[in-house]
Amino acid sequence: MSLLELESITKSFGAIHALSGVDLSIAPGEAVGLMGDNGAGKSTLMKIIAGNFMPTSGEIRIDGQRVEFNKPLDAREAGIEIVYQDLALCDNLTAGANVYLGRELKKKVGPFSMLDYAAMYANAGKLFAGLKSETRPRDLVKQMSGGQRQAVAIARTQLSDPKLVLMDEPTAAISVRQVAEVLALIKRLKETGHAVILVSHRMPDVFEVCDRVAVLRRGTKVADKKITDTSPEEVTGLIIGAIEAA
């Protein structure tokens, strides 16, 4: 059975139709690449799944149950975590503080409850180690490289042990060496049984880590194929519209 099913999802921002009737499903442990030109609606679709936007119309089902996400917390409680395109980290805080942002661990000292730095740093360290990243929990995010920032954002998603992790262009703003690191992170997620939706403009990334690829063009899904049944040339044609649909 599918972990997540989207049925005729539509989203309009005023006169702009960002998505018109998108269907998509993903099975547990599966990695789906979501591709499309700038403005095709990829981020919008991610944000709908993550509870940032409500769809204008359409249905979202999780494990066959219809759900409605009014806010990001609803999606999180349903086992969905997202790594945003712009990462959404606070530069002025440490890596550990960012991992626990909004979900800080506390300990009791007499009548007072206080932030439990030791526990947060220790656990964040374990999460980074689990992702095989060398990020250090006590370092300020401001000083970090793109790859390390991705590790922080991905570690954030691991706090709640989600079923599905959404990633919006995790390899966009980083160097070649760091891309390999991030792809390794994604493979780690798959190995540990997470389903992943990867939004990317980079063909090699999608073909390296994904099982399936879906292509959006101007708000509609024009293809949804197994990686083994398609080729980078065909996907490129679908993205730019040289191939109508497949």
Next chain:
Amino acid sequence: MTDEPTDQDLRRHPGRGPMDKVEESVDHAAIDDEITSRQEVSGFGTILRTQPFWVFVAIIAIGLVMSFVSDAFMTERNMFNITRNMAFFGIMALGMSAVICTAGIDLSVGSLLGLCAITLGLTLQAGWGVLPGFLVCMATAAVVGLINGVLIAYLRLAPFVVTLGMLAMARSIAMVLSDNKMIYEFGPQQDLFEWIGGESVLGVPNVVWVLGILTAIFWWVWKFTSWGRWVIAIGGNAQAAKLSGIPVERMIVSVYVVCSMCTGVAAFMFIGYTGSATNGMGVTYELNVIAATVIGGANLMGGVVYALGAPIGAALVELIRNSLLLAGIPALWQQFFVGLFLILAVLLEQIRNRGGK
């Protein structure tokens, strides 16, 4: 309802006016390969990197120079005066630090001091005791902070404009309520009231004790509570804070309320100390409070706060005033030097930031 996106939503800092655009696109790819010195946030090295430390050094230096320039400087009497005078500003600066940490500003604190003076004075004059007076004073402050906060957080008006408006309105209400008369009858507990604001315990002015205790509380709050952590996060990246599930709007309201309540405490002590309440109290204090806060290391772009910065900044401002006085320089020069040090503080911060990168 989810957030329907608007221009405003896309702003990184709801607590800030739309005109400040943050450099958002740092080229992280470029710094990938040149990261050699990573920064740990612990140890003595970090203390050396903080603004309050260097301002503290400046205070010691000015103090040393002054002890040679003037015999009156190092006297117990003068120290007592300096610490007492700075404490009122220091208490207000503690609250201002929180506001500035969210990349906001509160220009209404001076007027609020005047308004609190009048509501407090009228309550005491009407025959109530110190406790009801204190509660009325704090309630006045809380209401003003709440109005500021709601307008800024929910209606997304620029903090500068909202609090500038409040600066005018609060002063005006103070004038109306007081009927432009001075209040110096403080009811049945007048002696107790004036003792709290004006006297000392163990040779230290009461108001300095209050500043010390509040500083300790704020230090704890910034370091160990999620409220403190969230305010700092909002100052760093309000959108990220929001996406992390932090109730950004409510936090911003609370920050303005806290700032106003600090002014309420300062007002309560100040009226007891001066022994009279007029609606002109606190005029231009917002300048000194903001100067003290910024000199103490707050960054107007948000995301930086030091509990110790408020008293240290206030101490420097008061020290400048006192030193000019003792050095025989006309009082007319005071604001010039406060302004000069404010600009120097911002410059120092710029230089440190460039050096740190």
